[in-house]
Amino acid sequence: MTLTMFTVASIAVLVSMALSMTRALVGPTVFDRILAVNVTGTLTVVLISVYGFLTDRPDFLDIGLLYALINFIGTIAVTKYVKFQDLGHPLDGPDEGDV
Amino acid sequence: MSDLLNTMIGPLVLADWLSWFCIASGSFFAIVGAFGIVRLPDVFSRMHGAGIVDTLGIMLILVGLMFQADEAIVVIKLGLILLFIFFTSPTTTFALARAAIHGGVTPGPTADELEEAQKNKEATSSKT
Numbered sequence: 001m002t003l004t005m006f007t008v009a010s011i012a013v014l015v016s017m018a019l020s021m022t023r024a025l026v027g028p029t030v031f032d033r034i035l036a037v038n039v040t041g042t043l044t045v046v047l048i049s050v051y052g053f054l055t056d057r058p059d060f061l062d063i064g065l066l067y068a069l070i071n072f073i074g075t076i077a078v079t080k081y082v083k084f085q086d087l088g089h090p091l092d093g094p095d096e097g098d099v
Numbered sequence: 100m101s102d103l104l105n106t107m108i109g110p111l112v113l114a115d116w117l118s119w120f121c122i123a124s125g126s127f128f129a130i131v132g133a134f135g136i137v138r139l140p141d142v143f144s145r146m147h148g149a150g151i152v153d154t155l156g157i158m159l160i161l162v163g164l165m166f167q168a169d170e171a172i173v174v175i176k177l178g179l180i181l182l183f184i185f186f187t188s189p190t191t192t193f194a195l196a197r198a199a200i201h202g203g204v205t206p207g208p209t210a211d212e213l214e215e216a217q218k219n220k221e222a223t224s225s226k227t
Binding site for chain 1: 119122123127136142145149157177179187199201
């Protein structure tokens with residue numbers, strides 16, 4: 001019965017990942033794509049955790065935690081690159097502020 | 100389905116049912132939020148759908164998984180993932196919204212602007 005529960009959760013997560021990847025492919029602006037990829041990355045963390053429970057190996061949670069960290073850093077880096085065309089200082093001067 | 104589940108604080112009555120409830124509602128909200136990302140009209144309203152996926156969907160699923168853990172370290176790791184998503188999701192949304200405003204994406208009309216447009220439309224239609 002618990003396996004059914006985890007299967008339901010992973011199917012729901014996979015469906016939401018497919019929907020948000022649709023937005024990432026279609027999305028008119030680059031910000032739509034960043035948002036959709038960020039949501040897909042966050043859902044990946046849950047998928048990894050649920051898969052760990054599904055195969056009875058909770059060690060997968062370490063990988064999920066790492067994925068959450070990398071996903072955040074990656075999204076912020078891409079957002080900053082799109083906004084300033086630079087990962088270092090903003091082009092408009094230091095008064096412009098950071099992301 | 101067993102009514103007793105061995106959790107880290109001993110056998111807990113109905114923990115399995117609670118876990119079912121959390122995971123089922125979390126899955127529901129994840130799908131609803133993903134539909135919001137696909138269906139809503141512009142970036143800023145799509146962030147609302149992303150927020151639903153990040154908070155209600157994912158957090159409910161992770162809390163539901165916490166009920167199934169039989170060691171303390173598993174609960175701690177799930178709690179760390181929860182805490183991290185709790186702090187990073189609003190940060191990402193804020194940075195993205197600022198970058199979108201900076202990048203020239205205009206938010207949709209406000210309620211006042213919509214009302215004014217409606218009045219103008221009525222005025223022109225009454226003239227003709």
